Amino acid sequence: xxxxxxxxxxxxxxxxxxxxxxxxxxxxxxxxxxxxxxxxxxxxxxxxxxxxxxxxxxxxxxxxxxxxxxxxxxxxxxxxxxxxxxxxxxxxxxxxxxxxxxxxxxxxxxxxxxxxxxxxxxxxxxxxxxxxxxxxxxxxxxxxxxxxxxxxxxxxxxxxxxxxxxxxxxxxxxxxxxxxxxxxxxxxxxxxxxxxxxxxxxxxxxxxxxxxxxxxxxxxxxxxxxxxxxxxxxxxxxxxxxxxxxxxxxxxxxxxxxxxxxxxxxxxxxxxxxxxxxxxxxxxxxxxxxxxxxxxxxxxxxxxxxxxxxxxxxxx
Amino acid sequence: xxxxxxxxxxxxxxxxxxxxxxxxxxxxxxxxxxxxxxxxxxxxxxxxxxxxxxxxxxxxxxxxxxxxxxxxxxxxxxxxxxxxxxxxxxxxxxxxxxxxxxxxxxxxxxxxxxxxxxxxxxxxxxxxxxxxxxxxxxxxxxxxxxxxxxxxxxxxxxxxxxxxxxxxxxxxxxxxxxxxxxxxxxxxxxxxxxxxxxxxxxxxxxxxxxxxxxxxxxxxxxxxxxxxxxxxxxxxxxxxxxxxxxxxxxxxxxxxxxxxxxxxxxxxxxxxxxxxxxxxxxxxxxxxxxxxxxxxxxxxxxxxxxxxxxxxxxxxxxxxxxxxxxxxxxxxxxxxxxxxxxxxxxxxxxxxxxxxxxxxxxxxxxxxxxxxxxxxxxxxxxxxxxxxxxxxxxxxxxxxxxxxxxxxxxxxxxxxxxxxxxxxxxxxxxxxxxxxxxxxxxxxxxxxxxxxxxxxxxxxxxxxxxxxxxxxxxxxxxxxxxxxxxxxxxxxxxxxxxxxxxxxx
Numbered sequence: 139x140x141x142x143x144x145x146x147x148x149x150x151x152x153x154x155x156x157x158x159x160x161x162x163x164x165x166x167x168x169x170x171x172x173x174x175x176x177x178x179x180x181x182x183x184x185x186x187x188x189x190x191x192x193x194x195x196x197x198x199x200x201x202x203x204x205x206x207x208x209x210x211x212x213x214x215x216x217x218x219x220x221x222x223x224x225x226x227x228x229x230x231x232x233x234x235x236x237x238x239x240x241x242x243x244x245x246x247x248x249x250x251x252x253x254x255x256x257x258x259x260x261x262x263x264x265x266x267x268x269x270x271x272x273x274x275x276x277x278x279x280x281x282x283x284x285x286x287x288x289x290x291x292x293x294x295x296x297x298x299x300x301x302x303x304x305x306x307x308x309x310x311x312x313x314x315x316x317x318x319x320x321x322x323x324x325x326x327x328x329x330x331x332x333x334x335x336x337x338x339x340x341x342x343x344x345x346x347x348x349x350x351x352x353x354x355x356x357x358x359x360x361x362x363x364x365x366x367x368x369x370x371x372x373x374x375x376x377x378x379x380x381x382x383x384x385x386x387x388x389x390x391x392x393x394x395x396x397x398x399x400x401x402x403x404x405x406x407x408x409x410x411x412x413x414x415x416x417x418x419x420x421x422x423x424x425x426x427x428x429x430x431x432x433x434x435x436x437x438x439x440x441x442x443x444x445x446x447x448x449x450x451x452x453x454x
Numbered sequence: 455x456x457x458x459x460x461x462x463x464x465x466x467x468x469x470x471x472x473x474x475x476x477x478x479x480x481x482x483x484x485x486x487x488x489x490x491x492x493x494x495x496x497x498x499x500x501x502x503x504x505x506x507x508x509x510x511x512x513x514x515x516x517x518x519x520x521x522x523x524x525x526x527x528x529x530x531x532x533x534x535x536x537x538x539x540x541x542x543x544x545x546x547x548x549x550x551x552x553x554x555x556x557x558x559x560x561x562x563x564x565x566x567x568x569x570x571x572x573x574x575x576x577x578x579x580x581x582x583x584x585x586x587x588x589x590x591x592x593x594x595x596x597x598x599x600x601x602x603x604x605x606x607x608x609x610x611x612x613x614x615x616x617x618x619x620x621x622x623x624x625x626x627x628x629x630x631x632x633x634x635x636x637x638x639x640x641x642x643x644x645x646x647x648x649x650x651x652x653x654x655x656x657x658x659x660x661x662x663x664x665x666x667x668x669x670x671x672x673x674x675x676x677x678x679x680x681x682x683x684x685x686x687x688x689x690x691x692x693x694x695x696x697x698x699x700x701x702x703x704x705x706x707x708x709x710x711x712x713x714x715x716x717x718x719x720x721x722x723x724x725x726x727x728x729x730x731x732x733x734x735x736x737x738x739x740x741x742x743x744x745x746x747x748x749x750x751x752x753x754x755x756x757x758x759x760x761x762x763x764x765x766x767x768x769x770x771x772x773x774x775x776x777x778x779x780x781x782x783x784x785x786x787x788x789x790x791x792x793x794x795x796x797x798x799x800x801x802x803x804x805x806x807x808x809x810x811x812x813x814x815x816x817x818x819x820x821x822x823x824x825x826x827x828x829x830x831x832x833x834x835x836x837x838x839x840x841x842x843x844x845x846x847x848x849x850x851x852x853x854x855x856x857x858x859x860x861x862x863x864x865x866x867x868x869x870x871x872x873x874x875x876x877x878x879x880x881x882x883x884x885x886x887x888x889x890x891x892x893x894x895x896x897x898x899x900x901x902x903x904x905x906x907x908x909x910x911x912x913x914x915x916x917x918x919x920x921x922x923x924x925x926x927x928x929x930x931x932x933x934x935x936x937x938x939x940x941x942x943x944x945x946x947x948x949x950x951x952x953x954x955x956x957x958x959x
Contacts, residue, residue, distance in 0.1 A: 170847035178491075178499020179862060180873070181850075181880045182578045189573065221646055222492050222630055228646060287678055294686040302682040303674055305648060400674045402648035410489065410647060415843050 142443060146436055157428045158210070161421050162203050171195070172415035176219050193219065193417070206421065215425070216418030218411070225422035228407060233426075235305060236396070236403035239326065240388040242319055246327030247334055248381060252374075254331070255338025259346060260365055270335060277332030282325055282391060286398035289321045303400040322399040326391050330384045337380055341373035348372075382438070389427065480958050481668040484951075485680045485692035489647045489673035494630030495615035496567055496574045501862045501949070502673075504612065505693065508950045509652055509669055511635035513614035514542060514561070515606055517865045519946055521717070521776070523606045527556065527616060527636065537601035537902050544592040548659045550618035551640040558588040563619040565596065572627070579608040601900040603907060607866035611948075638664045638953055647673060665942075665957035684709065684935055690958070691936040693951070697762035703935055710938045713931040714945040715766045715773050718863025718870070720820060721926040722809070722856050728885025729852025736805040737855060743805055744922040746796035750831035751824065752788040757928050760819035765928040770915060771861075771870040773929040778867040778908060780915035793831035806834035807855040812842040817858045820927065824858075849883040857883060859924075865948060867911060868899060875918055884923030891917055 173189035174181060189195070194202050209216055215225035258270035294302035301318050308315040345351060346369050354368045355361075393405035400406070404423060411419035490503035495511055498504070516526040530543045548556040565586045568576035582602040587595040598605070608614065621634035633641055638660070639652035650671040654664055672689065674680040677696040681703075683689040695703070695711070703709050724744060725732045732738035737747060753767035769785045772778050797803050811821040818839065825835040840848065849857050863870055873879040876895050877887035891914065898910045932949040942955035 169841075169844040171850075172843075174846050174850060175843040176499075178575050179501070180499070180575060180578060181846075182575060183880055184577055185573055185575055192573070218646075220491050222497075222628065223646065231645070290679060290682045294688075295682050298686055301688050302686050303679050304672060304683075304688070398676060398679065400648075400672070400676070400679060402645060406647050413841075413843065 143440070146439065150432060150436065153432060154429065157432075158207060158425060159203065161424045161428070162206060163199075165417055165420055166199060168412070168415065170415065172219075172417055175415045189219070206418075210425065215422035218416050218419050220411075220414050220416045220419075225418050228419060229404075229422060229426055232402060232404050232407045235401060236389065236392050236405060238308070239319060239323055239392055239395070239401060239403060240385060242323035243327035243330070243388055243391075244381060244385060246323055247330035247384070249331075250327070251331040251334025252338050252377065254335040255377075256342060256365065256370065258335070259339045259342030262343065270339070274332040274335045277328045277335075280328070282329070282394045283398050285328065286322070286325045286395060289325065290399075293321060303398075305401050305403075318399075318401075322395045322401055325398075326388060326395045329391070330381075330387065333384065334377060334381060338373065338377050341376055342369060345369045345373045386431065480666050481670060482666045482691065482953075482956070482958070483689045484669060484671045485683055485689040486671050486673045487677070487680065487694040488675060490650070490671075492630035493633045493641070493644070493650075495612045495617060495633075495635075496571050496576055497627075497630060498612055499575050504948075504950050506650055506652075506671055507612065507615060507635075507637075509639045509953045510633060510637045510641065511615040511617065512548075512637045513610055513612075514616070515610040515614055516952075517607070517610050517946060517948060519944065521865050521947060523610055526610075527614075528609075531606070533601075533902060537900075538598045540596045540598070540605060541589065542594050542596070544594065545659060546592055548636055549657050550616075550621070550636045551634045551655055552618050552621055553657075554618045554620050556616055556636050557591050558594045560616060560619050561594045562586040562588055563622075564616045567617075567622060568613055576613045579611075579613045580605075601902055603899055603902050604864075604866040604868040607864065607869070610865060639669055642668075649673075660954060663954040665955075666953065669953065681935070684937075690940060691934065691951070693932070693934055693949075695933040695935045697764040697933065699935075700762065700764065700933065708938060709935050710940070712934040712936070712943055712945055713764065714947050714949065715775060716863055716930050716932055716949060717772070717776075717865060717947045718861040718929070719768060719771060719773075719926050720765075720816065720858070720860045720928050720930060721924045722824070723849070723859050723883050723924050724856050724922060725852055725854055726884050726886055726921070726923050728849075728883060731852060731855055732885060735807050735855050736800065736802040737807045740800045740802070741921060742796045742800040743802060744925070745920075746793040746800070746831060747828060747833060748786060748922060748925050749789045749793040749796070750828040750833060751925070751927070752827055753785060753927055755788075755827065756820060756823050760816070760823045761928065761930060764931040764933060766931070767927070768929050769919065769926050771874070771924075771926060772867050776867070777904070778911050780908075780912040780919075782912050783915040783919050788827075790831050797832055804832045804834055806836070808836045808838050809856045809858065810838045810840050810845055810848060810854045811858045812845045813839050814842065814860075816930070817860065821858050824927075852883075852885060854883075859883070863948070867907075871895070871914070871918075872899070875914075875923060882923075886918075886921065886923035888917070888921070 172193065173186045173195060176189055177185045194205050206216065217224050218228060254270040254273060258267040261267055290302045293300040300321055304318055306314040306318055351364060351369055354364045392403060393409055396403045396405040397409060408420060408423045486502050486505060488502040490506050491500045492498055493503065493506065495507060512527050514526060514528040515523050518524050527545055527548060528542045529545050532541045544558060544561065550556060565580065565583060568574055569580055569583065582598045582600055583596050584599050585597045589595050616636055618634040622629050625632055638655060638658045640655045642651040642653050644650045652669045654667045658664060674683060680692045681695060681699050684692045700711060703711055725738045736743045757763060757765040757767055766773055767785055768774055770779055770783065797805065809821050811817050821837045825837055828835060848854050861870060872895050873881040875886055875891055876882060877892050894910055894914045898907055901907050901910060939959050940956065941959055942957050944952050944955065946952060
């Protein structure tokens with residue numbers, strides 16, 4: 139076990155190195171001199187020269203990488219040139235917002251997706267089944283930004299029930315926070331709910347025809363107990379794994395959703411940074427996301443290791 | 455029934471006062487089209503940042519509805535006989551948000567900070583200022599290397615904003631996160647991309663004109679979402695309303711629309727000498743082809759189709775309503791036959807060129823309308839949509855034939871032409887270079903008399919508008935929408951909202 143963990147940890151170092159080079163390299167592919175856009179409308183040559191010096195833009199690429207990587211190793215991700223705030227502070231400020239959005243979205247996705255999946259499997263080929271399938275197709279094919287705007291027009295402009303955009307911290311006002319987050323979380327969770335529904339349905343159909351379910355029914359168990367207790371438990375395993383995988387999709391989906399609902403999260407941070415050529419912010423955000431992915435992967439592998447005795451034996 | 459006791463009466467009175475105060479504690483919720491950059495007047499560079507500065511930082515001078523210079527922190531000024539020193543009288547009793555005194559020494563500090571701070575965006579605006587003398591507590595003298603007509607207009611913008619020397623020295627280049635100015639409101643908090651909260655500064659010198667206790671600026675990039683926030687009552691005011699939303703807003707009595715013609719312009723920059731490409735395509739090579747291009751344009755059509763009529767047509771760097779508009783060069787009428795004849799004379803009846811266009815919706819619409827209009831005269835225009843930062847770089851390298859470019863404009867006409875048509879100036883993307891134009895541009899700066907300057911601009915127009923490094927098209931309207939309860943709004947052509955006099959009824 140310890141060996142396996144050490145082995146895994148050892149592979150993280152080169153992976154992170156590779157990721158950091160990739161992030162840095164890709165960023166340089168962005169066309170245009172960042173100093174041009176950062177120098178404002180006037181584009182005063184002395185300001186451009188100053189920015190070149192400050193951002194080491196005239197140095198060769200490997201040297202610039204070393205400047206950046208050296209800072210990262212010391213825990214310094216640099217500073218946003220646009221608003222002159224440390225990148226780390228920005229990440230700490232924005233990350234919880236996106237995490238909350240993603241968490242709410244996944245709760246919505248699981249609730250809608252699993253319920254609809256069960257209903258359509260149990261009532262296969264009924265009107266309920268068709269309705270759930272239509273819903274899934276709609277969820278998959280509706281663009282996030284369009285649905286977002288439509289919800290704003292309905293719930294904010296016409297009905298006046300919810301705020302059209304913005305963000306309030308849950309620690310400041312929980313009710314206002316939920317009111318602001320419900321629409322974006324629904325938009326984000328909607329597409330994933332559709333995927334989850336399809337998977338739950340097929341898994342449930344498979345399980346419902348299994349021998350043990352027939353036995354359970356033969357014992358005279360209530361159908362609700364059969365479906366929810368015996369069948370669903372087995373059907374859920376792949377669905378939960380899928381849900382966990384979709385969490386990554388959520389983070390990228392948040393980019394669009396945050397833009398539409400003006401939520402000051404991770405997605406909005408990176409989009410604005412790319413358009414403003416705020417290199418340090420882009421690099422910091424991507425590095426942070428990559429590290430999170432690698433860590434989650436490691437944790438998942440460790441969990442498999444604990445659960446599956448065969449893996450344990452082979453690495454003993 | 456007995457009379458209520460004194461205690462009860464006192465309580466009732468206190469309650470009434472409390473309720474009245476609560477009702478009076480008014481907040482203006484303001485929707486911005488972008489998130490401002492750093493809030494340090496020396497380093498700031500965006501238009502949207504100037505909207506926030508209008509409430510946060512007072513300037514030595516301001517401009518009014520007619521673009522005339524009016525005093526703000528200054529009470530008056532005087533040019534010396536040789537026009538090389540400007541003496542400014544300062545308003546007495548003005549303090550910064552940290553309680554420090556705004557005096558001549560503070561002004562000297564600020565002008566020097568603008569001129570010397572690393573990365574200052576104000577250095578170019580104050581280039582001719584060689585030094586500042588403190589004459590007495592409330593008088594400063596700016597020494598210039600040569601007379602400089604645009605100076606007062608510069609001091610009516612960010613170069614004239616004064617910050618607390620004490621706070622600026624303490625914070626260094628981090629000052630922008632805690633700006634301390636002398637405007638009617640001071641900064642409470644800023645959450646990047648989310649909100650900027652300002653509260654009323656109780657010791658503001660002109661506090662009688664301030665009727666809000668708080669202003670919250672919310673950057674909402676999407677125009678539809680910004681409007682949705684106004685309609686659902688979460689915002690009181692939004693700037694840059696989409697032109698297509700105006701018709702629906704007009705019929706809604708809950709809201710009012712205000713419009714002002716911008717001091718900037720939308721135009722097409724033509725590569726006439728920036729790179730080899732200029733000689734390789736007929737548009738850059740031959741003035742007759744450029745004239746034909748302009749004659750093929752119907753500017754009214756562009757304003758109608760691309761901007762839903764929310765723009766004034768124009769053919770110069772200032773709008774026809776501007777005092778410095780050269781009347782000798784009016785907006786040309788569309789003449790397709792003449793355009794075709796010119797092309798024939800130039801030996802290219804079907805010239806083809808690529809029009810680089812930033813991906814902003816205004817620029818895209820203009821490009822498409824232009825493309826179809828000039829087709830009638832025989833032009834084959836290919837539109838190349840390019841992300842803004844990339845397009846700027848390509849323009850700077852001369853890697854373009856024609857480029858749809860907007861300029862937000864400056865109060866003094868110099869800010870709309872000097873840097874664009876002066877040889878090798880930073881914004882001379884066209885690569886235009888002509889000695890007589892440079893001479894005229896320099897004269898327009900050293901001549902202080904407005905009527906003399908008008909004559910110089912007329913001479914300039916006669917040359918530049920025939921050479922056409924830039925074909926000016928339209929001047930958009932700044933469109934603001936706000937709750938109809940709001941009154942006292944002044945429409946100043948720079949598109950910035952002055953909070954003085956603004957109130958909620």
